[in-house]
Amino acid sequence: MIEEEMTPRERWLATLKRQKPNRVAMDYWATPEVTERLMLELKCKTLKEMYEKLHVDAVISVWPKYVGPKIPEGSNIYGCRFKEVKHKTGTYSEIIYSPLAEYQTVSAIKKHYTWPTVDMYDYSEIPDQINGFEDYPIRGGGSEPFLTYKELRGMKQAFLDLYLHPDIVHYCLDQLFEFCYENTKLIYKQIPGKIMFSYVAEDFGGQTGLLFKPEHIREFFLPGMKRMIDLAHSHNVYVFHHSDGSIRKIIPDMIEAGIDILNPIQWRCKDMDRETLKREFGDRIIFHGAMDNQYTLAFGSEAEVRQEVRDNLRILGKGGGYILAPCHNIQPLTPTRNILAMYDEGYKQGKIS
Numbered sequence: 001m002i003e004e005e006m007t008p009r010e011r012w013l014a015t016l017k018r019q020k021p022n023r024v025a026m027d028y029w030a031t032p033e034v035t036e037r038l039m040l041e042l043k044c045k046t047l048k049e050m051y052e053k054l055h056v057d058a059v060i061s062v063w064p065k066y067v068g069p070k071i072p073e074g075s076n077i078y079g080c081r082f083k084e085v086k087h088k089t090g091t092y093s094e095i096i097y098s099p100l101a102e103y104q105t106v107s108a109i110k111k112h113y114t115w116p117t118v119d120m121y122d123y124s125e126i127p128d129q130i131n132g133f134e135d136y137p138i139r140g141g142g143s144e145p146f147l148t149y150k151e152l153r154g155m156k157q158a159f160l161d162l163y164l165h166p167d168i169v170h171y172c173l174d175q176l177f178e179f180c181y182e183n184t185k186l187i188y189k190q191i192p193g194k195i196m197f198s199y200v201a202e203d204f205g206g207q208t209g210l211l212f213k214p215e216h217i218r219e220f221f222l223p224g225m226k227r228m229i230d231l232a233h234s235h236n237v238y239v240f241h242h243s244d245g246s247i248r249k250i251i252p253d254m255i256e257a258g259i260d261i262l263n264p265i266q267w268r269c270k271d272m273d274r275e276t277l278k279r280e281f282g283d284r285i286i287f288h289g290a291m292d293n294q295y296t297l298a299f300g301s302e303a304e305v306r307q308e309v310r311d312n313l314r315i316l317g318k319g320g321g322y323i324l325a326p327c328h329n330i331q332p333l334t335p336t337r338n339i340l341a342m343y344d345e346g347y348k349q350g351k352i353s
Helices: 008-016 032-041 047-054 106-112 145-153 155-164 166-190 214-234 248-257 274-281 302-315 336-349
Strands: 060-062 081-087 090-097 138-143 197-200 238-242 261-263 286-291 322-326
Touching: 008 322, 032 047, 032 336, 106 166, 138 166, 138 214, 145 155, 145 166, 145 214, 155 166, 166 214, 197 214, 214 238, 214 248, 248 274, 274 286, 274 302, 286 302, 302 322, 302 336, 322 336
Parallel strands: 060 138, 138 197, 197 238, 238 261, 261 286, 286 322
Antiparallel strands: 081 090
């Protein structure tokens, strides 16, 4: 067995700095149902105890406390309303009301809608959120504005707006990016030097290609994302970029913008084969993820899970620059044995050569 000669934080930092950790770093993403099940299976009373048993270098996220006007149950700060819907794969909040769906002009939105501000949050308790987890990587701040925009306008209308109402898209994304920027600054201020990375995300890809025209990504998203990236780097914080699906065409733009970590590496999607990604981009970004949720973890055998771990270590982990993790949240239909096999194999085989 590999001795734990480094803390999770040290292991992440060594990977990010392209130094040599004692073994591959491993992250944990799962739904609440899965975490509860694993804690029972492993007889763990705390998350930290579970992380230690799995040898997981899990990320600790910090966020300010909401202290603004009371939010109606089932709503968020933007006035979107949600309903809990149970699926075979778990329970998820589904949008049922989009407050900006009816507006056709920027002037109408300005007249009738009030944007939330960072004044609605108390940042003073953030230092307490990392108590006992100082040896773990800390995530704080960042942005994913189009996710919120889709809730504000409705999924279909949000994509139509890119063609029909670009002025509305620009105006709303500017507001959302500004909130994220100010929020991130205040988080950094509370625990200076403690935040390891910020999450600058946007789901650009589907199974077979981009969900957006590259020109739209460059026009609507990259300027705001670049501002967030520059803010992070000015505070010596790494940038973790999440984008599901087939995103090969936009990776060079994201690297040029300054991302440091690319997630989730859905290698079963078109143009996302691991060998090509490692060859073309492995010297410029750190890869995070690549344990397939769509088949291997959910439906594969334990042997297939262990083989995929070894393949990822061999391909993406060659020479370092890889953090092993599921491609997205592990779903409740995933057999416990496959989850345990993934981390066990990563721990046993993950010594960096």
